[in-house]
Amino acid sequence: MSSMTTIGFGIFSILYLVFILAIxxxxxxxxxxxxxxxxxxxxxxxxxxxxxxxxxxxxxAF
Structure with missing residues (x-):
């Protein structure tokens, strides 16, 4: 169960980084x-x- 939570936070942090870089x-x-x-x-x-x-x-001139 804790591995799923870690994966979820990892995906969230990657998406957050992509969002910030896009901005x-x-x-x-x-x-x-x-x-x-x-x-x-x-x-x-x-x-x-x-x-x-x-x-x-x-x-x-004129």
């Missing part, structure tokens, strides 16, 4: 996705800014 993996994945999204937004904003700078410098 940690999801948090890391989510953070990476946020960073990639922010980098893409920064690139778009830099392109817009450079286009606006070039247009304003062309207007100043």
């Amino acid at each position: 940690i993996g999801f948090v890391i994945w989510f953070m990476v996705q946020i960073i990639q999204t922010q980098r893409a937004k920064v690139r778009v904003l830099q392109e817009i800014s450079s286009k606006m700078d070039s247009k304003s410098s062309n207007r100043d």
Whole structure:
């Protein structure tokens, strides 16, 4: 009877470890996705800014 209890606790601890690792993996994945999204937004904003700078410098020349 005690061997069944030990096996049960062993399975529970393995499932708990898998659950914790899954949460940690999801948090890391989510953070990476946020960073990639922010980098893409920064690139778009830099392109817009450079286009606006070039247009304003062309207007100043006339």
